[in-house]
Amino acid sequence: MTDVLVIGYGNPLRRDDGVGPVVAGRLLKAGPPASVAVLICHQLTLEMAEPLSQAAHVILIDAARNGVPGQIACREIQPDTGLPPTLLHHMTPGALLAGTQALYGRAPHTLLYTITGASFAYGEGLTTVVEAAALELCTRLEYLLQRMAGESILHLPPEFGCA
Numbered sequence: 001m002t003d004v005l006v007i008g009y010g011n012p013l014r015r016d017d018g019v020g021p022v023v024a025g026r027l028l029k030a031g032p033p034a035s036v037a038v039l040i041c042h043q044l045t046l047e048m049a050e051p052l053s054q055a056a057h058v059i060l061i062d063a064a065r066n067g068v069p070g071q072i073a074c075r076e077i078q079p080d081t082g083l084p085p086t087l088l089h090h091m092t093p094g095a096l097l098a099g100t101q102a103l104y105g106r107a108p109h110t111l112l113y114t115i116t117g118a119s120f121a122y123g124e125g126l127t128t129v130v131e132a133a134a135l136e137l138c139t140r141l142e143y144l145l146q147r148m149a150g151e152s153i154l155h156l157p158p159e160f161g162c163a
Contacts, residue, residue: 003035004148005055005108006141009043010063016117016130020061023115026138027145036145044091046099053104057148059141060093060112063130069118070129072137077110113137 008024011017021040028038039051044060052058064073079101080094091099093112101107115137118127126134 002037002051002055003033004037004057004059004145005051006032006036006038006059006061006145007041007044007048008038008061009041011042013122013124015119015121015123016069016115016126017063017120018124019063019115019117019126019130019134022126023061023113023134023137023141026134027141030138030142032142032145036148044093044096046091046096048096049100049103052096052100052108052110053106055108058108058110059144060110061137061141062112062114063117063120064114065117065120067116069116069127070133071116072113072133072140073116074111074113077112079107113141 006024006027008020008022010020012021024038024040028040032038037051037055039048041048060077064071067073077093077097079097080092081098093110097107097110115130115133118129
């Protein structure tokens with residue numbers, strides 16, 4: 001079982017929408033603890049339910065469209081209730097957790113970190129404000145991953161932006 005699974009997702013060909021893969025890529029280059037796995041993908045899919053079922057904690061990283069550009073936010077994700085998840089073109093984090101629960105009988109503790117984008121136009125590279133926020137989030141997550149490795153942390157200190 002993996003202690004922590006980090007998934008950075010988004011479209012790097014739509015400027016700031018690629019912040020998830022950028023942050024996850026930087027975490028990989030920094031060398032996460034052995035008990036931490038990092039995935040980079042374009043979007044969430046039900047095929048990710050199996051690796052999620054093997055993790056104690058999951059950290060998702062994505063871009064947000066609403067808010068002040070460069071703003072870092074974090075929230076805990078719960079499995080969606082209601083209709084069972086379907087094979088969609090775009091799957092929400094809550095639907096992915098619901099699918100994991102339905103298929104494997106458990107859904108891991110999951111946090112979603114987002115950075116509000118300034119531009120989602122076609123093109124490569126992050127805007128200046130999102131680049132600065134991505135560096136800040138990498139620093140936070142590197143510290144957090146060191147603390148989480150081998151521990152059961154359900155409530156993070158305020159400096160991580162999650163209550």
